[in-house]
Amino acid sequence: MSGTDVSSDTTPFFSDDNEGEGPTCNGVGSPQPEEEESASGVSDKRAKLTVAVLCYINLLNYMDRFTVAGVLPDIELFFRIGDGTSGLLQTVFICSYMFLAPLFGYLGDRYNRKLIMCVGIFFWSVVTLASSFIGKDHFWALLLTRGLVGVGEASYSTIAPTIIADLFIKEKRTNMLSIFYFAIPVGSGLGYIVGSKVDDVAGDWHWALRVTPGLGLLAVILLLFVVQEPKRGAIEAHPEHTLHRTSWLADIKALCRNLIFGIITVVTGILGVASGVQASKKLRIKTPRADPLVCAAGLLLAAPFLYLSIVFAQASTAATYVFIFLGETFLSMNWAIVADILLYVVIPTRRSTAEAFQIVLSHLLGDAISPYLIGVVSDSIKKSDSYMWEFRSLQMSLLLCSFVAVGGGAFFLATAIFIEKDRHLAENYMPSGERSHR
Secondary structure, eight states: OOSSOGGGOOOSSSOOTTTTOOOOBOSSSSBOOOOOBOTTSSBHHHHHHHHHHHHHHHHHHHHHHHHHHHTHHHHHHHHTOOHHHHHHHHHHHHHHHHHHHHHHHHHHTTSOHHHHHHHHHHHHHHHHHHHTTOOTTOHHHHHHHHHHHHHHHHHHHTTHHHHHHTTOOHHHHHHHHHHHHHHHHHHHHHHHHHHHHHHHHHSOGGGGGGSHHHHHHHHHHHHHHTOOOOOTTGGGTOOOOOOOOOOHHHHHHHHHHHHHHHHHHHHHHHHHHHHHHHHHHHHHTTOTTHHHHHHHHHHHHHHHHHHHHHHTTTTOHHHHHHHHHHHHHHHGGGHHHHHHHHHHTSOGGGHHHHHHHHHHHHHHTTTTTHHHHHHHHHHHHOOSSSHHHHHHHHHHHHTHHHHHHHHHHHHHHHHHHHHHHHHHHHHTOOOHHHHHTO
């Protein structure tokens, strides 16, 4: 990026022929009437369709990510692996995802974002389909393909929010981002339900991984023909996963447990995101530090309920579901708000790069290593292969998550100290060349 000319953010190749187009002619010489465009170069109707497509793809990404979780017990039986080794599936994926994010952040700030996402999602769909044909002697191949899936997700997650940011501003942007991030809990819950259900129906976990690739190809088509690349920053006036058969009742009970957990994840995600956004809107009237304060409150309130849900996991099923419901609701409060914070403290031409760094740091300090660490802690605590020890070891290792949530809340409280200054600097950014002329 040039430090002296923000308007130099152009797309020298992979350019979008639709970007910045003027009115077309009907062949007779008179211009066709066209819906009025905003400063982004995209009409309001097209902008809303774009958000709908991006929400669909975000939903699909998280469905694919949590499909493995829905069939993980069968994967462990198929490859004869333990908790620690199976945890590597998520670790390899997250590592690939986070380390490639900066690359796609770099590309997303400089070249056509729509085409980058198309290539990434097509690659992700092909690799996910390939992973469904792996034999039991090739667990390494499953690890490899899960790592390659991170390539496609990195190409999308770093870029999609920046497109929304270039289509809407202020309260409307917050609302659109909240809709976009509803796809995380909804997609996660659907992935868990669809994966486990397809596995049960087909009798083979491989089929669970064959659901999302076809939907991914549909996403590519929608991206190509519906999404239009907006002008960067213009709207802000900036210059851019062999069991014995069980009885039917036992099957129903097991499926209901899966369904209940999946439904809780979907519902709490929706409630959490919505309540977080609404709490932030109301608190902004009283303090400009509302966003980090709501995020901190969500994590600090989630921690005790997550802890209690793990402690009561065997003693009381009803109590466990209640605590999970409350914990996940509070935990989901910050998703849309965090995205909004990141976007308003960074100038438009650097937002994809900022999204990339946020992905690297959040995953590096979180889910890149946590599945493996929790699996290792579980294996180290386990004293026998009995069911009880398998349960207890995982139970005790998962308690660590509650304490991490408390730490996250503390960091959000610290963020509240600096948020006003950082937002002011981004909103009043002036290239160094322009400052030297004044």
